[in-house]
Each structure stands twice: as structure tokens, then as C-alpha cells.
Amino acid sequence: MLYRAAVRTVRLPAVCKPTLSVRALSTLPSNPHIYVFEHPLDATRSLLTLLPTEPPNVQLALGASTSVPPTPDSFTENRQFHPILQSVLATHAINDPSVKQQAAAFASPGGFNLGQPNKRSGDGAGAANQQAGMGGANKGGWIHVSDERNPPDWGRIAWPEDIFGSVEVDGNGSLIGNWQDSGTYRIVTREGILGLTPYLREKLVRRLKELETGGK
Template sequence: MLMNRLAHSAHQLRCIRASPILRLRGSRYLSTLPENPHIYVHQHPMDPAKKVLSLLASEPPTLQLAIGTADSLPVTPRNFTTNPHFLPILSSVFAEHAIHDSYVKSQASVYASAGGTFLSGPNDGAGGANHQGGAGGAGHGGWIHISDLRNPPDYGRIAWPEDIFGSVEVDGNGNFSGGDGGWQDSGTYRVVTREGILGLTEFMWGKTVERLQELERQIKQNS
């Protein structure tokens, strides 16, 4: 069970960094990544040589809920280690809330028009640079691939697998199939790439922080 794994796991991670911006919170200075002010940079409580990256400002950081750790800043794929608990949590948030994001709903609306773009299935492995979405007429549904904002694909193209969080299905009228879109995790997403670190819409960022805060309260109550 996820909560048991979170509550009883003290996993060492590696965090990310990049000329942090200092912000005063009460009597503490908290730093955030310049390229993403939603990501806090904490000192690792067990390894002073590492930084803990988290969407939560809590001090000390709850390692089980962090994005990951970095050996140095700025964060790169080589100096960053993802927290193995984070992506399953993120995927569960997308499964529940992605279809309510205006960014995703605007893509779904394309299917309600005669010029709707048909996107391939959730397990398509083509990269954004070499996969062109085929054009479909009205009445043709398909899959919307929800990708990281750090490297948005050109219109009609599919993002690189490492940038895709997952997919939801829509029908030809632009409605999410089954009412919830049948969320499918991509299994290929990477938190840090050469294009940058995790980039969420304001809506999904807010929902993810809410989930992490809820889990953090449960962890503290059980400790």
C-alpha cells in the first residue's frame, strides 16, 4: 500500500539545483529554482553535500514526498536522482484531475470540430521531432498526450516520450471517454531532461501540492 511504503521508507535521494532565489518564510530563508519557482531547494538532512528538491516548503523536507535529490546546481540529468515514490503520486493526481485542467480541455475541444487532430494510442513511442499527428474529421476520437510544459511540441505533433506524463481518451464530440478519460500513465516520463525540470500547469501544480500536503500530514500523524 502506498501510504505504508511512504510512512516506513527513509530513502536517500539526490536533488537538483540552479542558482537558487532566496525567499523569506518566517525566520527561515527558503530557496527555489530560478527556472521553476514552484520547486523548493532544501538542504539534505542526512547528507550536507546534496540538495532535496520538493514542491513543499516544509522544513525539514519530507524525503518520501520530495521530487528527488541533486548533487549540485543547476540540475541536470547527470546530477539528479528521482525519488521513486514521487512519480506514482504524480500519476495518481493526473488520473484524478487531468481532465479538469483547462489546458487539457482545450485540446479535447479540437475533437468537436471538423478539423480535429487525431492522436495515436497511449503507448506510441514516436518522438515529437519525427511523429506527425494525422488529421481526422468530426466523429473521430483519439488520445490526448499530456506533456511537460518544459518542451511543448508543435501543433499536431506528439511530445517526446520522456516529456509525456500520460494520456486520456476523448470521443469525436470532445468528451472524455468513460467520463474520466481512462488515464494511462506513459511509463516513459523523466523528471529532468536536457530541456529542464518538471513543468506543470498552475492547475496541476496546485492539485499536486494539495495531495503532497495531505500525504505529509498522514506521515507525520503516523510517525
């Protein structure tokens, strides 16, 4: 008599592949280019920075805030950030397409109409191009480079708290390159937080990354 051997099938557990957990980075609703981290030295505050690096570098951050979104009362500026911002503007503002456009308008025959004080238009903020400072009308002078969070009306000057600085332009609308820090700019106002043109933001982020990796 033939006997058939019993065969037992054993199901081996499926090999579990490790999954990588990636935490989504938080950014400000009003400015997706600014990252929000828990402050590594103070759990009661959030650190605001243009760099996505975790843990964040406190020395390269814009500053810290006890509330998100930040307000002038809740925000404390990182004093080391302003010199970095100004060095980038001093080097690259003259090559910003929007600043070049502003310089051309400044030197145009109608340039003398530019330079009226800005009108306060409430708390609303929005994207903007920088507006001319003092009208040139082929005589040259200085134009203001200002934050995009609170654009002045055409031909009017931005509020001091929104002006990064000024750059010199000749009577032909060419940017000479001399840069003057306004000394009045504030990173956070009731209109919002730092808002740069894409060109200048890219230059600033690149510089911050260089400093982060120890570059000079």
C-alpha cells in the same frame, strides 16, 4: 537656609523586543514552485520538493541532485514520487482547462492533421499547452498530456520523456476519463525539470500536503 536636594536622573536601558529570524527559502531559478533544501541525509546533495516545509520530507520530494540547477546526470528521482504524480493526473487531468481545450481541438474537423512527431528544437525550453496525440476528426481516441518545459509545435506529439500519460476522448471532444501512464516520463531532462499547469500543480501540492500531515 533652604537646601535643594539633588536629583539624579537614571536612564533605564530600552527594553529590547525579540526579533524573529525568518530564513528565506531557496527555489530553482527556472521554477519558483520547486524548493531547494540541503538533503537531511546526505550533505553532498540538494533535495528538490514542491513543499516549503522545513525540514523537508524526503519521501515526498521529487528527488535529489548533486548540482543546482539539476541535470539528467546529477539528478536522482525519488521513486515514491512518480506514483503520487500519476494518481493526481489520473484523477484531475480531465478537468484541466488546457487538456479540455486540447480535447476540443482533437475532435474538430481538422483533428486528423494532429499527431505528427515533434521536431527537436534545441535545448531551449518554454511554457506550453499540451498538444494532441493522434488526430480524432470526430472519431475519438487518445490525447497526450505532456510537461510544459518543452512544448511541442502545434499539432505535433511531445517527446516520450515529456509525456505524463494519455487520456481518452470521444468524437465530440469530451474527456472520457480513462488514464494511461506513458511509462516514459522523466522528471528532469536537458530541457528542464517538472513543469505542470497551474491547475495540476495546485492539485499535486494539495495531495502532497495531505500525505505530509498523514492524510489518506
